[in-house]
């Protein structure tokens with residue numbers, strides 16, 4: 001019987017049959033998944049796509065990313081999702097492309113709060129993320145959950161106790177290497193601040209955490225920096241190409257990882273060779289992160305992972321934030337003046353000025369406003385990711401009105417954007433309410449923080465919140481505050497330099513939108529050139545702006 005049947009089937013018929021079976025199986029699976037989703041909660045508006053598996057959507061994302069248009073891309077994906085038009089202020093949408101699991105995109109503070117604190121146990125980095133990031137970050141703090149994560153968190157925590165944070169002297173050594181470099185060269189007064197800040201923060205973070213700095217400001221070597229940059233770039237692509245990222249070649253990625261690993265190796269060797277007398281100290285009060293690591297493990301792979309994570313966290317974040325801050329300062333002379341006025345009152349300006357202590361930095365309100373404003377507009381983790389670990393819901397964004405809980409199966413990917421949320425006009429006083437002073441949420445205006453406005457809870461979370469809040473936050477704020485104060489004590493005038501960094505070029509081609517490149521963290525998409533002029537030198541008339549009435553030109 002069976003033989004007769006087999007004999008009659010032509011290869012073509014067999015293929016048609018097989019395709020049919022796959023199709024049916026796929027359909028059944030989708031029905032089952034869909035039923036499970038509905039049992040858990042509602043659906044969010046669906047992001048539109050035409051091609052199977054949303055290949056067109058992934059392609060457009062890749063193109064948008066290439067063109068530094070990520071914000072516009074995600075914003076319009078949410079606004080144009082099917083069903084979003086009937087929702088007042090849509091902030092959440094989903095991509096349901098068939099083969100992979102659903103992806104939810106949200107900018108809603110209620111959902112972000114649930115992810116980060118209220119339903120912390122339901123969401124984590126998940127297996128998929130851990131697997132995709134394994135080669136770069138191993139089993140380190142950024143890519144793990146549960147016990148593995150918690151152990152890394154305990155390992156790093158002693159590094160950020162108060163008595164360590166207050167030690168601002170550490171930064172002075174490195175700032176003294178940075179300051180002369182900001183003056184530029186005889187050929188070019190404009191300097192690109194980005195690579196300088198990357199070197200500066202690498203030196204400071206390695207000094208602080210590992211007990212010995214890399215001193216890269218004095219010995220510029222680009223091998224490590226370039227390898228690190230490439231690895232992050234490729235890792236970003238691995239993130240964007242999900243679920244097709246297995247197609248990406250990892251050859252160059254691995255070559256660059258090797259360069260990074262060679263750079264880190266001496267630190268691993270140092271951990272392994274710490275004399276036993278060093279290790280009899282109280283393990284809860286390690287003298288450096290290296291000592292903490294030596295107590296933790298002797299496994300070179302784990303040491304490598306932990307060190308890589310710490311370099312990523314400690315270098316790029318503050319360097320980028322400082323770069324964007326300098327970019328804005330060089331375009332806002334009135335803000336520079338107001339900040340210099342605050343510095344002058346408290347610490348003085350010029351060669352005889354005092355260096356700021358921890359308390360000084362904490363009490364300087366305008367400085368804090370500038371740092372808040374920079375992390376509001378340019379949060380270094382603009383898009384973040386979680387996976388659902390169990391069957392659960394997100395509190396809002398589902399159903400026809402977008403106000404019902406969304407049903408979430410395990411393995412659902414959630415992308416949340418603090419950057420879109422922090423720029424959302426709905427969370428700021430509207431022009432008509434703020435009378436003479438309207439502060440456009442899309443612009444960098446530190447004054448908004450000086451007039452009694454405070455963001456509502458969970459609407460300003462550049463450092464995250466909940467159990468996974470950035471443990472380096474205080475360190476980062478002190479480092480950045482110290483750096484700004486010291487730079488402005490020396491340089492009285494900052495001006496925007498031309499994009500290509502050649503010649504003086506002040507004032508040419510400095511207009512136009514800032515390009516932002518979204519790698520795994522936020523980066524400037526081009527050079528950020530500034531001209532720094534000392535108080536005593538070169539034609540600064542000191543009278544521009546008029547510190548008291550800053551930003552009036554932006555009033556509505």
Ligand code: HEM
Nearest residue numbers: 141313314317318321380381462463464468470471472476
């Ligand atoms: C402007 C500066 C910084 C910003 C805006 C920032 C922001 C963040 C954010 C949003 C996260 C959460 C990431 C996630 O959910 O996966 C994070 C995590 C982390 N940050 Fe920072 N960070 C900054 C500087 C630093 C510095 C200087 C260090 C250390 C020297 C540091 C160490 C860490 C670590 C270890 C984590 C992982 C925490 C965990 O997963 O439990 N950060 N940071």
Ligand SMILES: *[C@@H]1O[C@H](CO)[C@@H](O)[C@H](O)[C@H]1NC(C)=O
Nearest residue numbers: 100101128243409410411412
């Ligand atoms: C999708 O979800 C299933 C479980 O439903 C899981 O086994 C699989 O790893 C997930 N796939 C991806 C690409 O996330």
Ligand SMILES: *[C@@H]1O[C@H](CO)[C@@H](O)[C@H](O)[C@H]1NC(C)=O
Nearest residue numbers: 365366368369372449450460
């Ligand atoms: C900066 O933001 C933090 C966190 O929201 C807030 O507590 C602080 O008051 C803000 N500082 C200023 C000067 O607005």
